[in-house]
Amino acid sequence: MGQMLKCVSPIDGSVFAEREVLSRDAALEAAARSRAAQAEWAARPLQERIDLVMAGVAVVGAMNDEIVPELAHMMGRPVRYGGEFGGFNERASHMAQIAEASLADIAVGEDETFKRYIKRIPHGVVFVVAPWNYPYMTAINTVAPALIAGNTVILKHATQTLLVGERMAQAFHSVGIPEDVFQNVFLSHDVTNDLISGNAFDFVNFTGSVGGGQAMERAAAGTFTGVGTELGGKDPGYVMDDADLDAAVETLIDGAMFNSGQCCCGIERIYVHESLYDDFVAKAVDVVKGYKLGNPLDSDTTIGPMANVRFAKEVRAQIAEAVAAGAVAHIDTFPEDDGGAYLTPQILTNVTHDMRVMQDESFGPVVGIMKVSSDDEAIALMNDSEFGLTASLWTRDVDRAERVGDAIETGTVFMNRADYLDPGLCWTGCKNTGRGGGLSVIGYHNLTRPKSYHLKKVTG
Known part of the structure; x- marks a missing residue:
């Protein structure tokens, strides 16, 4: 054989x-x-x-x-x-x-x-x-x-x-x-x-x-x-000062955590305007605390194990390194977290682009959230990546989204949605994507x- x-x-x-x-x-x-x-x-x-x-x-x-x-x-x-x-x-x-x-x-x-x-x-x-x-x-x-x-x-x-x-x-x-x-x-x-x-x-x-x-x-x-x-991807979300906050939280956090974060176009980093930042983080934490980690064959389970123990090990390493460097982890370890494939979904703040969790592809249920004060700052951070697959922009102003989108090095620009592949549009990327x-x-x-x-x- x-x-x-x-x-x-x-x-x-x-x-x-x-x-x-x-x-x-x-x-x-x-x-x-x-x-x-x-x-x-x-x-x-x-x-x-x-x-x-x-x-x-x-x-x-x-x-x-x-x-x-x-x-x-x-x-x-x-x-x-x-x-x-x-x-x-x-x-x-x-x-x-x-x-x-x-x-x-x-x-x-x-x-x-x-x-x-x-x-x-x-x-x-x-x-x-x-x-x-x-x-x-x-x-x-x-x-x-x-x-x-x-x-x-x-x-x-x-x-x-x-x-x-x-x-x-x-x-x-x-x-x-x-x-x-x-x-x-x-x-x-x-x-x-x-x-x-x-x-x-x-x-x-x-x-x-x-x-x-x-x-x-x-x-x-x-x-x-x-x-x-x-x-690969390290897809960003950007929540502007005029965004629908509740919709942004619901969609971006789902985009970060669905399929245990194992999505090529999943949201892996979020930039929020300073006027909405505290409320966004609080609402995001509440959403994730409500998840049920467990056996995927159980109909009550909302987030299952990662596909392989080695994938979960990499996500844990990125989280641990970030926390050691000053990041704040907002989700206490779930009882079902076994240290193996079953991994607690995590939200991190006080993160920087010096941390791997904001640079390397995580491909797991973790997202870092940073505060920004302007479109220019958000654009610079979104482009500070070796990847370019999708970017999710949250605003009520289509013209503004188009201007920001034009400046982002990415394959797809979303406005007020994320993590969706429209078959009428070309699925493509740039840079190391x-x-x-x-x-x-x-x-x-x-x-x-x-x-x-x-x-x-x-x-x-």
């Missing part, structure tokens, strides 16, 4: 699932089958590809009663939140609806002498490396439009959510998507590297850590394979290549 991937459940530390990785030869064979199947898949009518993908999405929805507790076992999200099918379906549906317009030929001009236009051509084989924190929604961001555009897809899912790719493959194959057109694979890091460096794929989409993204780019170096990276570009019409452009036609007519 070869190398085994093991999903260790954060509920109790038991092995919930394990799968054997493919050998290098078997992985190469899978990639070859995918390439051989691509032309026939792309030759099918666009509407047929759309209908098959959406039928597969519906089958995933029919599995939801099984998927929800499975996710709780694998990565700790409480069952009370009902899984991810709402967002999964919304994203796939939007990409299906805009496919014809997004993939249509671009007419440049035609007269008696010339016909000129640009086609959108599928890359070929698209390799999707998906993360565990929102395992269905992050995967479908690329899988659905890639298949619709005429690519074949090979999905490698995170070990922490080992069964998600199998679920998707089962659903898609059951409605008639050929097995070689959509494949779920289990791969070691070494074999993954060999496949990418060996030109097995025509486009790679990776969602995960900065280190993982760097490894993908190194593997692809010199191959001219396109690599889309959607990496990477150079991804998923969903929207731009998502289709990134999953295809332009091909120009310059046709001279014979007129005599």
